[in-house]
Structures are given as structure tokens and as C-alpha cells.
Amino acid sequence: MQAILGGGISGLSAAYYLLKAGSKSKIIVFESGKRVGGWICTSRESNGLLFEQGPRTIRPRFEAGMNTLQLIEELHISHLVRGIPSSHSTAKNRMIFVKNKLHTLPSSLLQAFVRKAPFSRPLAAALLHDLKASRKVLDDESIYSFVERRLGRELADYAISPMICGICAGDAKEISVKFLAKSLFEWEQNHGSITKGLLATAWANREKLWTKSSVPKPLPGTLAYKAKQERWSVWSLEGGLEILPQTMLKHIQSGGVEVNLNGKCSKITFNDEGALLTVGNKNFHAKNVISTVPAQRLAPMLADQHPMLSEELSRIPTVTVAVVNLAFKGNVLNHDAFGFLIPPSEQKPILGVIFDTCSFPQNDFTVLTVMMGGRWFESRLGSSPSADNILNIALSEIRSILRISQEPCNHQVSVLKDCIPQYVVGHHDRVEKIRGYIQKHKLPLSLAGSSYDGVGVNDVIFSAKQAAKINL
Numbered sequence: 001m002q003a004i005l006g007g008g009i010s011g012l013s014a015a016y017y018l019l020k021a022g023s024k025s026k027i028i029v030f031e032s033g034k035r036v037g038g039w040i041c042t043s044r045e046s047n048g049l050l051f052e053q054g055p056r057t058i059r060p061r062f063e064a065g066m067n068t069l070q071l072i073e074e075l076h077i078s079h080l081v082r083g084i085p086s087s088h089s090t091a092k093n094r095m096i097f098v099k100n101k102l103h104t105l106p107s108s109l110l111q112a113f114v115r116k117a118p119f120s121r122p123l124a125a126a127l128l129h130d131l132k133a134s135r136k137v138l139d140d141e142s143i144y145s146f147v148e149r150r151l152g153r154e155l156a157d158y159a160i161s162p163m164i165c166g167i168c169a170g171d172a173k174e175i176s177v178k179f180l181a182k183s184l185f186e187w188e189q190n191h192g193s194i195t196k197g198l199l200a201t202a203w204a205n206r207e208k209l210w211t212k213s214s215v216p217k218p219l220p221g222t223l224a225y226k227a228k229q230e231r232w233s234v235w236s237l238e239g240g241l242e243i244l245p246q247t248m249l250k251h252i253q254s255g256g257v258e259v260n261l262n263g264k265c266s267k268i269t270f271n272d273e274g275a276l277l278t279v280g281n282k283n284f285h286a287k288n289v290i291s292t293v294p295a296q297r298l299a300p301m302l303a304d305q306h307p308m309l310s311e312e313l314s315r316i317p318t319v320t321v322a323v324v325n326l327a328f329k330g331n332v333l334n335h336d337a338f339g340f341l342i343p344p345s346e347q348k349p350i351l352g353v354i355f356d357t358c359s360f361p362q363n364d365f366t367v368l369t370v371m372m373g374g375r376w377f378e379s380r381l382g383s384s385p386s387a388d389n390i391l392n393i394a395l396s397e398i399r400s401i402l403r404i405s406q407e408p409c410n411h412q413v414s415v416l417k418d419c420i421p422q423y424v425v426g427h428h429d430r431v432e433k434i435r436g437y438i439q440k441h442k443l444p445l446s447l448a449g450s451s452y453d454g455v456g457v458n459d460v461i462f463s464a465k466q467a468a469k470i471n472l
């Protein structure tokens, strides 16, 4: 038997790819909760409105993005895909709230040469800063410190810090530069500055500019091809993103995969035949295990037999995010944008707001999602804020920032406990050490999911595909 821990999108994807590759063993997915999908969760209100609790948009680009689109095709749900072209207002308008004002961030190369508040200089001037700053030889550092050193403090405060909030609800002063800017960091380490590294790379690749790129090109007729032709910035699914795990569940079950809901795994003991899993009060023998549960959940399962591995896994932290979905009758927004983020230096109780219906309209309603907490959950919201408390903070902030005085017709408050891993300084080395330990001890265990190689939906599906390949 091949065991998969976790029935989120990565666990389901692992089962899907094992099945697709023709695995002959019985495949069992163990999911501790009573539903599959993990953080992908869409709810439908009684008046038909859709609320997304977790992810709502997926990027189509790069190998992992194209892979997800291929998966969508294989699941026969391409007709539900709604792409947002990069010319759309929500792709162009991403805002930050600084000093009591909303500012649209530059979204084109041209705009980088013009001064735009809250920046005191055009963004392109940061390149001069980079050329003047001396190289600092380091193994890793925080993305905030890297950007502050090389490009200046304003970029670190007003571009990078909110962006890190908008991806992992984390503090840029703690998150590794390798999370988002690995190439830029390497350019400094190898060439002395980002600019010199960029020029050296462009020069080294000058011939490839006119020949075939190494990134696979989508084939005509595929969804990835359509995404490229139509220049999608992001896409979603008509009816909500949860259709993806639901469709996948039906597909893998019809292929013979067993999905055990309420199947919390509490212990893994490796032996000569593979692994013995303790799930509730039952034991299961597996030839190998693909874990897609958060590293901190896997850690206690291995503590008795592999304390060092368990210790390293438990050092990958997570944060909790409070999500408030709000719906209003009519259009209550004065902005046509993706939404806005608030840099942590502003010390506001919310992280940002997504203007859902600007991207995907829902009849005559405005749907907004307010995100709160993250790395600052306890310090800004307290240790266990009530749902009413969270709702009131969200409403008071959107009243003051967006000037919305109308009461919402629908609302939903959710606290997503430990939902996003934090790739803090040293994360890449830690993951290497963890995988090195597994390899050295020849454990029949593969790791996938958001704790290791990327936190987006594309990343985790791709990580599950890689894990399935190893386990064939």
C-alpha cells in the first residue's frame, strides 16, 4: 500500500499522479478532517453569493503554473476556468495603504521612471543605490535587509514588506531572501550587485534571446497556450476554486484510491518492510509514505524513532490568518483594483483587503475579503479573539479606509489556524538537511505540500507530482 498523509490539494494531487503513472499498489489518502481540499474552501451563501476562505486566484506562468492548467484539462474542467488578462484593471491596480492614503503601485517599466507617492524617488533610482552599495558576502538573510541594503529602505518598506504579507502573511524582516528573490541575491553574491548580475546574465544568455527558451513552451490548443496568448495574469474557477479538489476526489476515487476522512495519523514507525502508520486506533502497513501535512504536524509522528528529523521539521513555523468575507448590495467601492495591502510599519490591525468582485463580478454585489493577523496575530488581535471582535475590527477598518458606511448583507468570519508556513532565514538549508536525513537513513518517506518548496497552489501541486515520481 502507498500511503498519503493529508487530503488537501497536495495530497489529492499525489494520489492523482501516482494513479496517472499507473501505480499498481493500493493508494490510501489519510485526511484528519471531515472534508478534502484543506485550505481551498469555497462556501455558497443562501442568496447564491460565493465566498473563498483561502486561495482565490492562481498564476498561469512558469512550469508549475502550466502544470496546474494541464491538470485542469485532464480533469475536464477547462470550461470553468476564468482568466484575468494582464490588461485588466485588477492585474494593473494593486494598492498599498500608507500614511492614511491608498496608493497604486507602479505596474509597468515606464511607471518605474516616474516618481509616484509614497516613494520619494522613481523606482528606477533604486538601481543607482544598488550600483553604489558594496557587496556583503552571506549565506542567507532576510528579504527586508537585502532589499534595504541594495535598493533602499522605501522599497523594503512599501513594496517588499506588503508583498510578503500578501503571499505568506509574514514579516519581511524574518523571511529568507531566497523565498522570492533567490536570483537577485545570487547576482549580488556572484557579481557584486543586482544590476551587474542582471547584465552579466543577459550577456551570457544573449544567444538564447534569439533561439528557443529552455522554459517549455505550451502547445497550441492547450489551456496553457490560451493563457499565454490571452496574457492571463491569474485565473480562477467559475463556481469557486474548491471545484478543483472536489473534481480530483471523484477522479481518484473512481480510479480506486481510498480516501479515509477523519483519519488522523499520529505515528509513523519505519521498519524493514516500509512503515507502520497509526491512524486513530488502527495500524496500517505501507510500502512508502508521501506526507503533505504541514511539517509541524509531521514532526510529532516521527519523534520517537527519529528525534533529530522531528526537531528540524518542528522548526518550520506557521502563522494564523483571520479571514472576513463581506458582501454588500450594489457597488460600494470607489476603486477598481485587486485590493490593497498595508505595510506592517503602519501598525494597522488588518493585513489587507481583496476586492473579489472587481476580478470576478457576482451579480449586483460587492464582495470583499479582509485578511488579518498572520505574523502579528497575537500582538494585534489578542490570543483568542471572538468572531464578533474580528468582524468589528474588519468593518471599522473598511469604513475608515474605503469609506464604506453600508452594513454588509452577508459575512463570514474564519480563523485559519497555522495556515501558512514561514520560510524564515535558513529555510532552504533546513529543508536540505531534512531531505538529506531521509535519504541517508533510506526512509520510505517523501515530503510535499506548502512547508518545503513554495506556498502557492501551483507549487504544492508540483511538489506532489515530484513526490509521486519518486514513489513509483
Ligand SMILES: Cc1cc2nc3c(=O)[nH]c(=O)nc-3n(C[C@H](O)[C@H](O)[C@H](O)COP(=O)(O)OP(=O)(O)OC[C@H]3O[C@@H](n4cnc5c(N)ncnc54)[C@H](O)[C@@H]3O)c2cc1C
Pocket: 005, 006, 007, 008, 009, 010, 011, 030, 031, 032, 033, 036, 037, 038, 039, 040, 053, 054, 055, 056, 057, 058, 059, 263, 264, 265, 266, 292, 293, 294, 297, 321, 323, 416, 419, 420, 448, 449, 450, 455, 456, 457, 458, 460
Ligand atoms: C488565506 C489564504 C490565502 C491563500 N491564497 C492563495 C492564492 O491566492 N493563490 C495561491 O496559489 N495560493 C494561495 N494560498 C496557498 C494555498 O492555499 C496552499 O498552498 C494550499 O492550499 C496548500 O495545500 P496543501 O494540500 O499543501 O495543504 P493543506 O491545505 O494544509 O492540506 C493538508 C491537509 O492535511 C490534513 N492533516 C493535517 N494533519 C494531519 C494528520 N495528522 N493526519 C492526516 N491529515 C492531516 C489537514 O486537515 C489538511 O486537509 C492561500 C492560503 C491561505 C491560507
Ligand SMILES: C=Cc1c2[nH]c(c1C)Cc1[nH]c(c(CCC(=O)O)c1C)Cc1[nH]c(c(C)c1CCC(=O)O)Cc1[nH]c(c(C)c1C=C)C2
Pocket: 058, 059, 094, 095, 163, 165, 166, 167, 168, 169, 234, 321, 338, 339, 340, 341, 351, 352, 353, 354, 371, 372, 420, 455, 456, 457, 458
Ligand atoms: C494578506 C494576506 C494574504 C493575501 N493573500 C495571501 C495571504 C496570506 C496568500 C497568497 N496570495 C498569493 C499567493 C501566492 C501565489 C503564488 O502563485 O505563489 C499566496 C500564497 C498571490 C498574491 N496576492 C498578492 C500578491 C502580491 C501575490 C503574489 C503573486 C502575484 O503577484 O500574483 C496581493 C494580495 N494578497 C492579499 C491581498 C489583500 C493582496 C492585495 C493586493 C491577501
